Amino acid sequence: MKRIDRLSQWMGKTESFKKLSTLPLNFVLNFVLIVPFAIMIFLSFTRWEPLSGYDWWHASIAGVPRFMEAFGDARLLWALIRTTIFVAAVVPVEFLLGLGIALLFLGDFRGKKAFTSVVMYPMMMPWVVVGLGFYLMFQYYGPVNLLLLKPVFGEGGMIDWFTNTVLAFFAVMIADIWQWTPLMFLIIYAGLAAVPSRLIEAAQVLGASSARIVRTVRLPLIKPLLVVALIIRGLEAFKVFDIVYIMTRGGPGVNSTEVVSLYVYNLSIVYHNTSYACAVSLLIMVAIALVTRLAIRPLEAKRE
Amino acid sequence: MSKPEEKISRRTYLQVAGGTIVGLAVGGALGYLGKPTEVTTLTTTSTLTETVTVTGTPPPTTPALPGAEVSDRAVAGAKQLVASGAVPAGATIKLLHVAGSKNNFEPFFADWEAKTGTKVEVVTLGGEPDVLTKAMAEATAKTGAIDIITIFSTWKGDVIEAGLAKDLTDYYNKYNPEYGPKYPDTTVIEPLADYTTMYKGRRYAVDLDADVFTLTYRKDLLENPDYAGQFKSKFGYDLKVPDTWEEVKDVSKFFTELNLKAPDGEKVYGGYFYADPGWAAFTTWLCIFVSKGGILFSPTDMKAMINTQEGIEATQVMADLVPYMHPDALSMDWASLYKRYSEGKAVLTMAWPSLIKWAQDPSTSAVVGKSGSALAPGSKVTVGGKEILLKAANNPVNWIGIVSNYSKYPELGYLFWQWVTSPVVGAESVSRVGIMDIFRECWFMPPYRETFEKAYTPQFLEVFADCIAHSFPDLMIKGSSEYLDKLTKNVNAACVKAKTPKAAMDDTAKDWEPITDRLGRDAQLEAWRSMIPLYPPDVQDVWKAKGYMS
Numbered sequence: 001m002k003r004i005d006r007l008s009q010w011m012g013k014t015e016s017f018k019k020l021s022t023l024p025l026n027f028v029l030n031f032v033l034i035v036p037f038a039i040m041i042f043l044s045f046t047r048w049e050p051l052s053g054y055d056w057w058h059a060s061i062a063g064v065p066r067f068m069e070a071f072g073d074a075r076l077l078w079a080l081i082r083t084t085i086f087v088a089a090v091v092p093v094e095f096l097l098g099l100g101i102a103l104l105f106l107g108d109f110r111g112k113k114a115f116t117s118v119v120m121y122p123m124m125m126p127w128v129v130v131g132l133g134f135y136l137m138f139q140y141y142g143p144v145n146l147l148l149l150k151p152v153f154g155e156g157g158m159i160d161w162f163t164n165t166v167l168a169f170f171a172v173m174i175a176d177i178w179q180w181t182p183l184m185f186l187i188i189y190a191g192l193a194a195v196p197s198r199l200i201e202a203a204q205v206l207g208a209s210s211a212r213i214v215r216t217v218r219l220p221l222i223k224p225l226l227v228v229a230l231i232i233r234g235l236e237a238f239k240v241f242d243i244v245y246i247m248t249r250g251g252p253g254v255n256s257t258e259v260v261s262l263y264v265y266n267l268s269i270v271y272h273n274t275s276y277a278c279a280v281s282l283l284i285m286v287a288i289a290l291v292t293r294l295a296i297r298p299l300e301a302k303r304e
Numbered sequence: 305m306s307k308p309e310e311k312i313s314r315r316t317y318l319q320v321a322g323g324t325i326v327g328l329a330v331g332g333a334l335g336y337l338g339k340p341t342e343v344t345t346l347t348t349t350s351t352l353t354e355t356v357t358v359t360g361t362p363p364p365t366t367p368a369l370p371g372a373e374v375s376d377r378a379v380a381g382a383k384q385l386v387a388s389g390a391v392p393a394g395a396t397i398k399l400l401h402v403a404g405s406k407n408n409f410e411p412f413f414a415d416w417e418a419k420t421g422t423k424v425e426v427v428t429l430g431g432e433p434d435v436l437t438k439a440m441a442e443a444t445a446k447t448g449a450i451d452i453i454t455i456f457s458t459w460k461g462d463v464i465e466a467g468l469a470k471d472l473t474d475y476y477n478k479y480n481p482e483y484g485p486k487y488p489d490t491t492v493i494e495p496l497a498d499y500t501t502m503y504k505g506r507r508y509a510v511d512l513d514a515d516v517f518t519l520t521y522r523k524d525l526l527e528n529p530d531y532a533g534q535f536k537s538k539f540g541y542d543l544k545v546p547d548t549w550e551e552v553k554d555v556s557k558f559f560t561e562l563n564l565k566a567p568d569g570e571k572v573y574g575g576y577f578y579a580d581p582g583w584a585a586f587t588t589w590l591c592i593f594v595s596k597g598g599i600l601f602s603p604t605d606m607k608a609m610i611n612t613q614e615g616i617e618a619t620q621v622m623a624d625l626v627p628y629m630h631p632d633a634l635s636m637d638w639a640s641l642y643k644r645y646s647e648g649k650a651v652l653t654m655a656w657p658s659l660i661k662w663a664q665d666p667s668t669s670a671v672v673g674k675s676g677s678a679l680a681p682g683s684k685v686t687v688g689g690k691e692i693l694l695k696a697a698n699n700p701v702n703w704i705g706i707v708s709n710y711s712k713y714p715e716l717g718y719l720f721w722q723w724v725t726s727p728v729v730g731a732e733s734v735s736r737v738g739i740m741d742i743f744r745e746c747w748f749m750p751p752y753r754e755t756f757e758k759a760y761t762p763q764f765l766e767v768f769a770d771c772i773a774h775s776f777p778d779l780m781i782k783g784s785s786e787y788l789d790k791l792t793k794n795v796n797a798a799c800v801k802a803k804t805p806k807a808a809m810d811d812t813a814k815d816w817e818p819i820t821d822r823l824g825r826d827a828q829l830e831a832w833r834s835m836i837p838l839y840p841p842d843v844q845d846v847w848k849a850k851g852y853m854s
Contacts, residue, residue: 050443050466051782051823140631141570162635163800251581252635253797254790254811269437271786272462273822274444 044278051272059275066279075255076280079263082169086259087237090176094233095226097177098184102192103214105185123182131246134175138162138247165256168248172257175243180233187229191222224299231295238288241265260284374490375726377479378719382420385716396423397451397717400438403428404739405454405512405703412724412733422716432456432701433582436785442708443468451711452721454512456701457500458586458778458785461831465782469508469706475718476507481725483511490727490746493769499777499838500702504831509704510721513734514743515656516699516775517591518767520663521545522651523676525559534558545678547693549592549621552652552681556628559651566648567670573630576641576650579622579799583638585792586700586778588654592618594696594776594839595683597846601820603836603853606829608816610791611809619798619805626799634799646671654680656700657741657768660760665737677764679771687849696843699775703740727752735759742768776839781831783823790815 010016039056044066048059070076101119105112122130137143138161145158161167195218203213219226241261244250250258250266258266264284268277385391401409406428413424427450429435436459442450443466455463463469476483482490483497491497492511501509525531526543535543539554546552556574564572578587593600598614601607609615626633630650632640638655642662645653646669653659662668663675682695705721707714723729727744731752734740736759742748747756748765756765779787794808794815803811820828836844836853847853 050440051462053465053467056444139636160631160634163631165800165802249581251793251796252800253581253802254793256797256802266789269440270433270789271783271819272440272466273786 040278040281043275044282046275048275049272050274056274062275066276067283069276070280070283073280075258076260076263078255079258079260080284082257083238083240083259083261086169086173086176086240087234090173090180090237091230091234093177094181094184095230097181098186098229099188101181101185102189105189106192119185120182122179123186125179127179127242128246130175130179131243134171134178134243135247138171162248163252165252168252169257172240172244172247175247176237176240179243180236183233184229187225187232188222191225192218195221227295227299231292234295235288235292373726373728374480374482375723375729378723378726379419381479382422382716382719382723385713385719386421391422391713391716393421394423395713395716396425397711397713397720398425398427398449399452399454399720400427400429400435400450401454402432402435402739403430404432406738407736408733408738408740409724411736412729415729416720416723420719422713424720435459436462439463439468440466442710446710448708448710448712450708451713452717453706453708454703455509455706456778457509457699457704457780458701458788460500460503460509460704460780461782461784463706464503464508467709470709470711470714470718471506471508472510472707472718473507475715475722479719479722481510481722482727483507488745489749490744492743493745493772495838496699496702496743496772496775499780499835500699500704503780504834509706510718510725511702511743512705512721512725513703513740514699514768514772515702515741516697516768516771517587517654517680518657518660518697518764518771519545519652519654519678519680520645520659521653521676521678522648522671522674524674525564525651526555526676531558531562534562545676546652546681547695549595549681549683553621553624553628556625556652560628568647570647570649572649572651574628574651575625576630576633576644576653577622577625578638578641578655579626579629579633579796580635580637581793581796583700583792584622584795584799585788587698589618589622589791589795590700591654591680591696591698592621592683594698594843595681595685595694597683597685597694597843597850599847599852600779601829601832603829603833606820606825606832608813608820609852610816611806611813615809615812616805619795619808622795623798623801623805634796642668656739657760657764658737658739660764661737661741664759664761668737675761677761677767679767679774685846687846692842692846694842694846695774696840697771697775699777701778731755774840776843777835780835781828783819783828786819787816790819 043056043059045061045063046056046059047062047066048054048056052059105116105119109115139145140158140160144161149157149159159167161171199217199221200213203217208216239261240259244257244259244262245265248257250256250262255263264277264281267273267280382391386393386395399409406426409424410426417423427438429438435453435455438450439453439455439459440462442453443463453463453468460469483492483501485491485494492501493514496514496516497511500511501507526545532543535555535558538558543555543558544551546555552575559572559574561574562572566572578584593614596614596617598612598618599609602609630644632644641650641653641655642659644650645655645659646663648670660675660677663671664673666672679695680697682693684691685694686692705725707717707721711717724733725743727746730744731747734742734747735755742756742760742765746752748769753765760768778784791812794803794812797803798805798808839847844853
């Protein structure tokens with residue numbers, strides 16, 4: 001009885017309750033995130049791979065050469081450049097399209113709810129399904145050629161998308177833009193809709209045009225939201241893997257559309273070069289963290 | 305009145321979180337050390353890899369179990385395991401395989417359960433590369449969640465060296481699946497049986513398949529007298545099944561330029577040979593390269609020999625074929641070839657034997673009864689001042705069955721493999737439409753022949769034995785998936801004109817050297833040398849004549 005009393009007394013303390021209630025989270029974090037992450041850090045300092053013939057916990061520390069290797073890895077550099085181009089191309093397009101659609105949806109029109117659902121569908125689809133769909137659409141005898149290009153330009157105007165290094169990457173970008181524009185739309189629309197109507201009305205009374213209201217009232221008010229949307233989407237686009245893997249596998253030819261995630265996949269899964277893959281992953285993670293930090297600086301400065 | 309909010313300080317949080325981590329780590333370690341069976345398996349991993357190199361293993365003393373047939377012995381063995389308590393009644397073995405082999409295995413699970421009282425469950429993956437991913441994950445994690453796996457023979461070196469594939473030599477001796485010249489009527493056809501299942505002198509796998517590439521052609525078009533006349537006037541020789549890759553080019557060009565229409569109205573192309581970034585090297589390129597007398601590595605120092613004249617010529621042949629191939633050949637996955645050929649959109653192609661099963665199936669094919677089969681085309685090479693026609697057919701990614709070292713019931717897993725690949729059960733399993741193909745001698749003879757003639761056509765059966773005799777294995781050394789990935793991307797680059805054939809081969813050679821160095825040049829050389837005798841004797845003779853080996 002005394003024990004139960006002591007337990008209920010201990011539970012009664014807020015601090016104890018907090019400790020107890022965070023225990024499941026700690027458990028999950030430790031096993032799902034921290035322990036594998038610690039293993040990854042350990043492996044990045046070794047020269048272990050599954051083909052080594054011994055278990056990873058027997059691997060001896062090789063020091064920092066694995067990280068140094070990454071700095072001289074031309075394939076990694078090209079993968080980073082390609083990924084940066086990908087992010088720089090798709091995120092602004094998704095942003096502008098999302099903004100445009102959000103502005104269209106600000107007004108009332110018939111069937112608005114139904115159209116909103118339709119606009120959201122691409123985002124709800126699994127990446128794999130989107131990748132596969134666009135992979136089939138851009139085949140030589142796929143709908144893009146047969147329904148769009150052939151009727152206009154004839155058979156000679158049909159394009160072999162996946163045998164051209166530039167066009168293949170372009171096809172991947174289109175797939176990404178199609179899928180993720182709705183996310184931009186959703187965030188921007190939510191922000192724009194939340195702008196107090198009295199400010200809009202005041203601007204209208206002062207004779208501001210709709211375009212000017214958007215430029216000088218609506219957008220500045222939701223600027224922090226826009227920055228967050230760009231950061232989230234930028235980070236996600238940097239991690240692109242599924243659609244590239246399904247649509248091009250990094251080809252055509254030698255890694256012409258290989259992005260960073262696909263390179264790390266190839267290193268660890270196809271080449272079994274686990275420890276180097278870990279080192280590259282860590283470097284990329286640090287780089288992304290630095291870039292993100294720089295990106296959110298203006299927001300923090302404003303808050304201060 | 306509410307109590308003032310108590311905040312957890314950073315120190316307290318770190319204490320709690322740190323304590324949890326340490327507690328979990330200690331608990332995990334104790335739990336891990338406290339599992340006797342798993343510890344045994346885990347701690348022997350590195351020793352297992354070493355065992356591979358031991359060639360003087362004493363022969364097993366356990367006598368073979370009674371049973372008239374391979375499948376009977378497998379069933380008797382499984383029953384005995386249950387009766388002895390080594391395996392509990394109702395035990396389940398988990399099979400990891402790809403969707404393409406569903407039809408070859410799953411219909412037989414109920415029968416196995418009825419006969420042995422044990423069950424088989426499947427983990428089905430969609431894509432072939434995923435199997436290697438899961439297999440290597442299991443090799444690292446050693447969970448024992450998977451008992452038996454279907455893998456490409458290409459990955460054999462990787463899964464064995466990673467400690468995943470169990471050495472099955474003792475099971476072979478105990479249960480006798482009838483491999484080798486002692487069983488001429490039932491054996492898995494040689495040299496297939498040896499090169500798909502053996503590694504450094506030991507058996508690590510069960511053969512599930514015979515994937516030797518065969519040339520498949522539209523018999524009705526090649527035998528058409530109108531086309532024959534036009535072809536002769538254009539190329540100066542008779543239209544026939546091509547014997548060389550140069551002839552393949554001519555025939556492909558001829559039919560592409562005829563602008564024939566397939567039943568669905570789309571264009572018919574002269575050829576469809578794998579040239580995509582996933583398969584180009586394993587399949588078409590390797591066949592051309594070896595037929596030209598090329599050797600992948602030097603048997604002296606393991607130097608990459610891919611950028612020799614043979615390598616550049618083989619790549620050039622593929623690049624030259626591109627304008628006359630169906631566009632899917634450069635970018636789509638393997639199944640597209642099956643689809644396009646069966647739709648009547650290609651005249652010549654080279655693929656696995658299962659293509660004929662597809663082309664003969666009215667539910668999937670518009671060209672039923674119109675296909676012919678032949679040995680893969682070759683190349684004219686000069687040996688000792690004399691020109692010879694060298695033909696060699698590769699056996700890319702032949703499916704084999706392995707048993708996991710971390711399985712709870714490895715012997716039961718092996719017995720299932722023996723049962724489902726036995727002459728009697730295997731005849732039913734392999735003759736179904738699926739990705740597994742005919743691999744036992746007896747299936748070419750009555751009473752099985754009729755079944756297989758229906759599945760493949762009588763002409764295919766005549767040709768296929770010859771194809772196997774001329775066959776050579778995949779690259780099956782450690783790191784083969786990496787070597788072949790780099791090669792296949794470069795071949796594809798040459799096909800899409802992103803690189804010249806010479807640059808593609810030079811770059812491949814440059815990529816291969818660091819792989820060999822990383823994995824150990826001496827060990828790789830030893831593994832490569834053990835593969836050389838698996839190539840057909842006439843290929844080895846050409847290598848000797850060219851001075852590539854002594």
